[in-house]
Amino acid sequence: MAEEILKKIGELVAEGEEEGAVETVKQALSQGISPLTILNEGASKGMDVVSEQYSAGEVFLPELVLAGDAMSAVIRIIFENMSSEDAQKSKQGVVVLGQAKGDVHDIGKNVVGALLAVNGFEVHDIGIDAPVKSFYEKAREVNADIVGISTLLTTSLPYLEDTLRYITDTGSREKYQFIVGGGPVTPEYAKKIGADGWSRNAFDCVKMCKQLMARGNPGKHEPVIVDSETGVNI
Numbered sequence: 001m002a003e004e005i006l007k008k009i010g011e012l013v014a015e016g017e018e019e020g021a022v023e024t025v026k027q028a029l030s031q032g033i034s035p036l037t038i039l040n041e042g043a044s045k046g047m048d049v050v051s052e053q054y055s056a057g058e059v060f061l062p063e064l065v066l067a068g069d070a071m072s073a074v075i076r077i078i079f080e081n082m083s084s085e086d087a088q089k090s091k092q093g094v095v096v097l098g099q100a101k102g103d104v105h106d107i108g109k110n111v112v113g114a115l116l117a118v119n120g121f122e123v124h125d126i127g128i129d130a131p132v133k134s135f136y137e138k139a140r141e142v143n144a145d146i147v148g149i150s151t152l153l154t155t156s157l158p159y160l161e162d163t164l165r166y167i168t169d170t171g172s173r174e175k176y177q178f179i180v181g182g183g184p185v186t187p188e189y190a191k192k193i194g195a196d197g198w199s200r201n202a203f204d205c206v207k208m209c210k211q212l213m214a215r216g217n218p219g220k221h222e223p224v225i226v227d228s229e230t231g232v233n234i
């Protein structure tokens with residue numbers, strides 16, 4: 001029963017059926033299926049399907065936009081339900097999260113933000129196409145512990161390094177754990193630019209951020225790499 005409704009959510013997201021996907025998620029929640037299960041086993045599977053279809057040239061940008069909108073709508077409901085469920089969790093740290101300059105993809109970032117929030121982190125999302133200095137400005141304003149930057153575009157990769165350099169130039173490198181992620185961002189790249197953390201996905205990101213909070217001393221160690229796909233956790 002749960003399997004069937006989760007499969008349907010994935011299909012509706014992949015087809016870009018926003019209204020249907022939202023309705024079905026509400027049904028799943030009312031059946032007692034957990035928001036995390038709906039995200040992980042349902043909606044995300046739909047995004048995987050459409051990503052593969054796009055890469056194989058079977059669907060094109062318009063279909064991607066519709067699937068992206070359906071996924072974003074689903075994330076919003078899942079997030080609302082997660083926050084009420086997990087509101088009691090103690091505060092783990094303050095995170096500023098944004099999408100690199102030039103990049104308007106936001107689904108992965110939103111999933112990362114949602115999972116961090118339900119795991120007790122206070123998340124400040126500065127949105128897409130975020131200017132280099134906006135990460136530092138927000139971090140200073142909210143007294144952040146962690147600054148996270150996401151990109152799915154190879155052309156935006158240099159802004160990750162620029163953002164870290166900007167933070168360093170303000171003399172604040174030791175204040176913020178700087179974490180990076182998204183499609184073209186590899187652990188090697190994280191290490192090369194001197195980031196504090198990298199993870200494969202949102203679940204790994206929660207683990208990585210908890211490790212960073214426990215370790216302290218931003219900018220002074222090798223990056224924490226958490227990758228559930230390869231089993232690496234260093």
Ligand code: B12
Pocket residue numbers: 044047048050051052054055061064065068069072102103104105106107108109111112148149150151152153154155179180181182183184197198199200201202203205
């Ligand atoms: C959906 C999508 C879109 C949608 C985005 C909708 C939205 N609201 O986000 C739309 C249609 C708008 C779009 C536009 C474009 N896209 Co697009 N898009 C995708 C697609 C199919 C899926 C991305 C996605 O949402 N995945 C699902 C999420 C959940 O996964 P994720 O983003 O990887 O995030 C996870 C991890 O990476 C990690 N993570 C993510 N961020 C962070 C941050 C931190 C700090 C950490 C620790 C971890 C972490 O955790 C996340 C959750 O588990 C990908 C293909 C792919 N295989 O990725 C192409 C893809 C990213 N797009 C691509 C391109 C080229 C474009 C366009 C330039 C196309 C065009 N010609 O106009 C434009 C970009 C415009 C711009 N300026 O940004 C390329 C990028 C190639 C590259 N390496 O540069 C890809 C890879 C497709 C391809 N194979 O060519 N796209």
